[in-house]
Amino acid sequence: MKRLSWGLAPTLALVLAIALPGAAAAAPVLRVGLVDGSPPCSYREAGVWRGLAVDLWNRVATLEEIPYVVSQWPSVRQMLEASREGKVDVAVGCINVSPDRLERYRFSLPFQEDGLAVMVVKSRLDLGRSFLSALLTPTLLQLLGSYLLAIAVLTGITLRLEVRHHPATDGRRNSLRHVSKVFQVLATGPGSNTIVTTTRGNGVVILAYLVRIVSASLLVGYLTVNVAGEVQGRASGDIRSPADLRGRRVGVRSGTVSESLLKELNTTSTGPKATIVPLASIGEGGALQAERRIDALLGDNLQLSYLLLQEEAMGFLPSLALEGIRPESQAFAYAPALPEATANRIDQAISALKRSGVVSELRQQATTRGNPQAR
Template sequence: MPNRLIARLLLCLLLFTPLADANQPEPHMQPTLRVGITEVPPFVIADGSGGWEGISIDLWRAIAERQGWAFEWQPMGFSELLQAVEAGNVDVAVGALTMTAERELLFDFSHPFYQTGLSIGVARAPKTGLLQSLKALFSWGFLSVIGGLALLLLGVGFALWLVERRRNPEQFGGTAAQGIGASFWWAAVTMTTVGYGDKAPVTFAGRLVALIWMFAGLIMVASFTAAITSALTVSNLQYQIRGPQDLPGSTVATIDGTASARYLSEERIVGQGFTNLTDAMRSVTAGETDAVVYDRPLLQYRNQQLGRERLDLLPAVFDQQLYALAVPTGSSLRDDLNEAVLRVTESAEWRLIQRAYLGEQQ
């Protein structure tokens, strides 16, 4: 009897032992990583069909493939992303996160994968040359100045003709059209100080008109010269900006709550905040602001999409910044993530990723 009982116990143990082993997780299985992202082209871009692409997205996919990590995207706003990684609600944050001392106190960064800085965009300078000069001469502003001047000359000529037509018919006589035409000619040559001497008033009233017009002509010539210069010039405040040292005194567009807005505030530069980069860049094209300051790769990407409204991006890069991935403080992923970031960014694949979104000029 005791032997049967022992045998039954051993049989039950053998039957239930495989079931217990089958319910145990495999030692090499890893949980699906929660990857927090926020849209910030060209690093994180919604493709319009529920998917994601961009520099940081392609970087993370290459890292996950190398490491054999399964993951799921968790899109959220930028401030929410920072709070999520700080609280450990995501395993890694992917985007265009700038490494700062303040953020390092809240969570950990990987090795940087992208070095950049702020850059300046200004309205495109018009092409110079004979054709552009002729276009300026036939602009509405320039033609309106010419029209106003012609009306003024006609008015002065008409006044002179009224006082000279009877006592000086040899020079200002004939029909009304002939007399006014002669007076118009006299007013023009007098204003330009040419004074051919072929016509001159002889009455007191006529000479008084001539004296007034001589002094007024000096002012008119100066004003006319200024109008021509203004119409033909190819430089204005926007085109005089050649670097960050030229920004003081200008109105500069940027995005509220970003590193660029903080830079303008620290440098006491007048900034006009916008909610998105495209509107900020278009404000420069429209002449509402003199320049835009923002992260260079983001300016490059948006500039490619503006078409005829495209800006000139100055070559100077200042206020250097480093982009990195972020993980909760003390995350076990950090060491493997650092190694993977270095391997991917040292590969030819990384250069192709950047070129695909930013073009040849990095």
């Protein structure tokens, strides 16, 4: 019996040698972390995860046949710490690869680059006041005054040239009514045949026409360039640089590079500090701005651009006062223990999707889709 057992041993070893490689080849299930409330990168809508980063990861997992399970985390910082501690294999999102994060965490191949932006909200009444203030400037008054002065000079020349052909009747020649009529015709155009009959008089009328054309062009150019720019500047709340956020109530998501920027500004400033208002989601920041509970909203350029496309709060007009602040690469984050072979497969899939234009297409779709119903 013992001889029979020892005789079966090589056969059993051969069977195990064939079966074990197949079992070892089974792909492990990756633990994927996501953060809600960051549209258009990652958010939940009707219980389903959506967003640019989510769609990109789904394509990568499908392309490389990677099974995975999803877990939700309160903030990007906590999700990154979970990946560093091995609680999450892949942290999925539009995660900024900042210098301090690069020293602490392990990242995938970057799939896009984005900076920070500042969004402010003004009411239509505020914009109307800004427009009126921009109109009442010395430059515009000088343009209007120069035009009226030129027409007044041409009016005097016309009266002098036509004095012989329009003799005074009942003392009306030099009356204010006659002068105002000539001034009105030269300023507006219609009715010139009623005030001049001489060749020289017609020449003055043509000259007045040229003055009107040139003056109108100058006024339109000034209103288009200067006044529109001034209104936009006033609508932005005089925020010209990140340093102007000091002394204001600024909404940011906790654990983001936006919060780090505000803390850095407060640390390096000896004057007023920015009041950091933590937000559960980017959409909450828009609501707080409409209620005048915060003065500005700081976040990723892509996220705030997406927020601008959503339904505006009634009576308020949002705009981006600053864009492209500290542009950085964005990527996924890996756990230190994630096998190098698996990380390489994910990186190669990201590279292939970038090269084929899929990432650009996902970014375009993310900024044109409809309103998410849940944040």
